[in-house]
Amino acid sequence: MLFGIPDPQILIGYGLAIVLALACIVYGLLNWNKGGSNDGS
Amino acid sequence: MAVNPVTMTALVLIYLAATLIIGYLGYKKTKNAEDYLVAGRDSHPVIIALSYGATFISTSAIIGFGGAAASMGMGLIWLTVLNIGLGILLAFVLFGKKTREIGQRLSAVTFPDLMCKIYKSPLLQYIAGFIIVISMPLYTAAILIGGARFIEPTLGIPYSTSLIMFAIITAIYVVFGGLIAVMYTDAFQGTIMLIGMVVLLAMTLVVVGGFTAGTAALTNMSNLVPKALADQGMIGWTSMPVLGSPMWFTLVTTIVMGVGIGVLAQPQLVVRFMTAKNDRALNRAVLVGGPFILMMTGVAFTVGALSNVYFYNTTGKIALDAAGGNVDSIIPLFINGSMPDLFVVIFMLTLLAAAMSTLSALYHAMGTALVCDLWGRGKACALSMRANQCGIVLMMVVSTILAFLLPISIIARATAMFMGLCACAFLPAFAIGVYAKAPSTKAALCSMVTGAVIWFVWTAFFHAAEAKPLGLCQAIFGKVTLLGSPWTAINPLVIALPLSLVVMVLIQWQSGKQQPAAIAA
Structure with a gap:
């Protein structure tokens, strides 16, 4: 039983949420x- | 009420004054209709990210879904996964950039206007505008209820007065300052929300003795799961419900998928992409958006579930029982009972900020849909600031009346309903429209109508949670739902979105190369 x-x-859910937030930063x-x-013109 | 009312009132007044001043700055920068409708297409990346995030996250996410996590457990963290993965990464990278580029090139000012110009179909604009004007007041009313429910015990203002004041104060800066004022105040409110949620997480971990100690205590409480919830498939607050059980279907299809996917095609969020000057602004916004959402929904769901430990230690009851069975009351009760006075004030401001940032965006989206996309579609008057101001006021009044009519514990469900409908009606046509070289108008029309109609039919005749209170199925067929379990627990989105997508893809494929390239040139 981790954490x-x-x-x-549930653990995978928490792990993925943190990894995805880090991926946004990267x-x-x-x-x-x-x-x-590219201003769309 | 333990909080010193003078301190509370003073801080709320300072917050409101700051919001109105920032709104005034937005008003001063608003020179023309494009400023009023799409913030001049020149917003700063941080403003875009915080505005998108603060609009995305409302009192529904914090109070409604935080309460749902207290009732159903930590499985809601999967909604955070979709919120970040789909709601930020996919939304900004795949859809945001195309939306910005096409919106700028075709001078689109609202989501239905964008659809109309991509598909060259005024009918599409009418349908999209109609869906927004009909469904968005439900979501708006849910947010008003969430805010007023917390203001009532905290400031000691009667519920009805809280609700009306809340609605009017928010409408003031939206009406006068348009989208620039909305996004400026969103960014300010998003910053307050971030501070509030960081402090909430820290304080909750102190209350339950740390994350691992809190979750371990919560795991040990699994024998306290009420029989009614256990019969629905709940095992405990740190486990997913039994696979395929009614609660599993509710959690996965209504909460995780309904809200997680629904966010992709919400008109008030899509408009944010059109406020960016270039792709660089959107790239930078992703950096802020992901961690922001994690700190909002991730914290709300964790705190919601852990509140059971606090309630059990102090009252011997689980959160749901301590709140008298009202899911929407759990988080306010937890904050008021467990936190120091100063934090109750900070959280009060956090909730006000969350509600006002979403409310302001919805007022703007509804009002402009009513005026630009329905009443004045294709006419110069549709771009008149005065006309849009009237539209916003009218929709604000409708939403406020609806808030008085809706039942209790409606916040999370109304949010999921609105987002589900948005996904079913808009997502396939929006996603294919921004990417296809020759998007088919017929495909978009059929997909949008199929998505909306099937969503409504499933909501009214199959999905028990809505069919029962609506009573339409009972009145026509003499029974609550047309089918039995497990269909009664499957969210309309799971049925309507694939059908809407299939219709879109099939007709688009059939149209093939015969369709003129609507977005070329």
């Missing part, structure tokens, strides 16, 4: 300066 939670489905940093010129 007091017996059901792996995506934002990697693409920080990309797409600056």
